[in-house]
Amino acid sequence: MKIAFVYGAFENLGIEYLSAILKLHGHSTRLAFDPMLFNDPFMHIHSFSKLFDYQKILLKQILDYKPDMLAFSVVSSYYQWALKIAQEIKKYLPFVHITFGGIHPSAIPEKVLANDCVDSVVIGEGDNPLLELANSLGKGKLDHSIKNIWFKCDGQIIKNPLRPYIEELDSLPFPDKELYYDVIPKYKSGYTIVTRRGCINSCSFCCNNIWHMRYPGQKKIRFRSVDNVIMELKDALRRYNFKQLRINDDLFTYNADWLKEFSKAYKKNIGKPTCCFSSPDQINENVIRYLKDIKCYQICLGVQSVNPFLRKQVLNRGGDNKKIKEAIYLLRENKIRCVVDNILGIPGEKEEDLLETARFYNENRPNRICIFWLIYYPRTPIVDKALKEGILNDELIDSIEDDPYRGANTLQNKIHTKNKIRFHWLLLLLHFIPAGIYNSFIKKKLYKFLPLISPSILEALYTMLAKDRLDIPRKSSYIRYFPFMRGILKIKFENLLSKQEYHTHR
Numbered sequence: 001m002k003i004a005f006v007y008g009a010f011e012n013l014g015i016e017y018l019s020a021i022l023k024l025h026g027h028s029t030r031l032a033f034d035p036m037l038f039n040d041p042f043m044h045i046h047s048f049s050k051l052f053d054y055q056k057i058l059l060k061q062i063l064d065y066k067p068d069m070l071a072f073s074v075v076s077s078y079y080q081w082a083l084k085i086a087q088e089i090k091k092y093l094p095f096v097h098i099t100f101g102g103i104h105p106s107a108i109p110e111k112v113l114a115n116d117c118v119d120s121v122v123i124g125e126g127d128n129p130l131l132e133l134a135n136s137l138g139k140g141k142l143d144h145s146i147k148n149i150w151f152k153c154d155g156q157i158i159k160n161p162l163r164p165y166i167e168e169l170d171s172l173p174f175p176d177k178e179l180y181y182d183v184i185p186k187y188k189s190g191y192t193i194v195t196r197r198g199c200i201n202s203c204s205f206c207c208n209n210i211w212h213m214r215y216p217g218q219k220k221i222r223f224r225s226v227d228n229v230i231m232e233l234k235d236a237l238r239r240y241n242f243k244q245l246r247i248n249d250d251l252f253t254y255n256a257d258w259l260k261e262f263s264k265a266y267k268k269n270i271g272k273p274t275c276c277f278s279s280p281d282q283i284n285e286n287v288i289r290y291l292k293d294i295k296c297y298q299i300c301l302g303v304q305s306v307n308p309f310l311r312k313q314v315l316n317r318g319g320d321n322k323k324i325k326e327a328i329y330l331l332r333e334n335k336i337r338c339v340v341d342n343i344l345g346i347p348g349e350k351e352e353d354l355l356e357t358a359r360f361y362n363e364n365r366p367n368r369i370c371i372f373w374l375i376y377y378p379r380t381p382i383v384d385k386a387l388k389e390g391i392l393n394d395e396l397i398d399s400i401e402d403d404p405y406r407g408a409n410t411l412q413n414k415i416h417t418k419n420k421i422r423f424h425w426l427l428l429l430l431h432f433i434p435a436g437i438y439n440s441f442i443k444k445k446l447y448k449f450l451p452l453i454s455p456s457i458l459e460a461l462y463t464m465l466a467k468d469r470l471d472i473p474r475k476s477s478y479i480r481y482f483p484f485m486r487g488i489l490k491i492k493f494e495n496l497l498s499k500q501e502y503h504t505h506r
């Protein structure tokens with residue numbers, strides 16, 4: 001069977017795992033990659049995104065490959081994009097099987113399957129279900145009883161139950177990196193890995209809640225063995241000689257015993273700089289020692305809010321401000337860059353809470369403050385909270401399920417009040433203004449004069465250009481710009497020329 005995975009902008013480990021298991025069982029796979037230039041959640045410039053629009057090229061690539069199955073990995077932000085491609089493909093290849101998997105379809109399978117262009121939806125961990133689907137299609141007779149998959153059959157929806165989680169993560173083949181590197185060779189320099197699946201926390205805005213809901217009573221987190229992770233990394237080092245390692249685990253520092261064993265083995269066998277995600281309450285002297293051993297140059301801490309009420313009661317997160325402060329100082333002392341993630345637009349958040357955030361960071365100054373506007377992802381607990389408080393209504397929930405990202409992070413949004421954009425600017429300005437001046441800026445309420453347009457372009461430029469920030473993992477997503485900009489313009493120019501030639505010949 002020929003299977004084309006369809007995704008955009010970023011490297012996707014989920015797809016790499018799925019491709020690996022399919023290849024291991026004799027299927028062939030290909031990545032249909034849309035670079036989504038100027039059109040991803042970190043940088044959106046409408047006119048530029050139109051100029052570098054890739055959809056027609058992508059469609060042609062898919063049609064040229066002549067796949068037997070199209071597999072879409074769908075995060076909520078790409079749901080509409082995925083539907084559009086699937087609809088177009090169905091016009092040319094009406095019998096190709098199109099399946100949607102990943103977090104968005106796992107949250108709202110009924111809605112996703114209601115689209116004519118979607119033949120099946122895979123819920124939860126997709127490795128074995130997708131393999132069984134490919135095998136069954138390969139035999140020419142679709143098996144409608146595959147666990148984790150919902151199908152449409154004679155006007156009915158077949159809702160198969162989920163199988164348990166894969167207990168032995170070591171039994172999985174290593175992710176198929178070639179799938180991505182064939183398309184974007186530059187991604188080789190930053191190797192991406194997960195050492196576990198799942199997360200122990202249940203933050204109200206986070207999609208890990210979807211997994212907890214789909215797999216009730218099962219372990220929230222499963223670990224690969226240290227040996228297995230090191231084996232993958234040794235192999236990767238030999239093949240790609242990567243320059244740095246990006247660890248995608250939601251809470252990498254969780255489980256100090258595992259971390260201790262890993263750091264020792266990593267130091268001995270791999271020794272490349274790393275970056276990872278964690279939370280302030282996880283950071284202590286011990287953990288720092290292990291992070292130093294794995295040459296961690298940057299850690300991204302989920303703070304989300306420095307207001308204790310919002311953090312605990314609304315976001316369902318632990319930790320206190322003392323701990324956040326300590327984490328920032330400990331990291332600074334040990335020369336590990338500290339990036340803090342914060343959410344703007346939390347239900348119940350007041351102007352004073354935002355000023356408190358600005359004052360807190362002005363005092364403690366982490367290396368980088370990242371701001372994410374709260375996006376209500378389908379079926380996360382914070383949606384229910386917002387519904388109860390009248391922030392959302394049924395109609396808005398419907399629109400969120402169709403396209404949460406467009407609605408929430410832009411100026412046209414109906415959910416967040418526009419004046420909060422000024423606080424986004426205010427927190428961004430902290431990187432450019434000395435502490436004293438910044439303080440009077442707040443005191444004199446000068447932030448009221450900040451513009452009401454999104455600072456995302458400045459943020460992107462800052463990420464790309466500031467020298468000491470060159471290593472931010474996010475920056476890796478900008479690697480794709482140059483080769484694809486050139487490629488797209490070349491194709492568009494050639495098309496234009498061939499059209500002109502056509503006209504003159506006539």
Ligand code: B12
Pocket residue numbers: 009010011012013014015017018041042071072073074075076077078099100101102103104122124125126127130194198205206207208248249250372375377378474477
């Ligand atoms: C690393 C990471 C990133 C990276 C790379 C993202 C990427 N691949 O596109 C970076 C830093 C760039 C990033 C950016 C963002 N991210 Co992010 N990210 C993650 C993180 C922490 C890990 C992803 C990962 O590697 N997982 C490991 C793999 C093995 O698991 P998996 O992807 O879930 O895949 C399995 C199943 O889902 C399923 N599956 C997946 N796809 C498919 C497809 C088919 C056909 C099948 C059958 C099965 C299947 O099978 C896979 C194997 O078992 C996740 C949280 C998480 N734990 O998943 C958030 C997460 C994916 N990100 C999230 C968000 C919101 C974002 C941003 C929008 C941030 C922002 N607010 O601006 C951006 C934009 C991302 C985008 N693509 O649109 C959300 C998505 C929520 C949603 N409903 O869409 C998540 C779930 C975190 C959360 N808050 O809940 N992110």
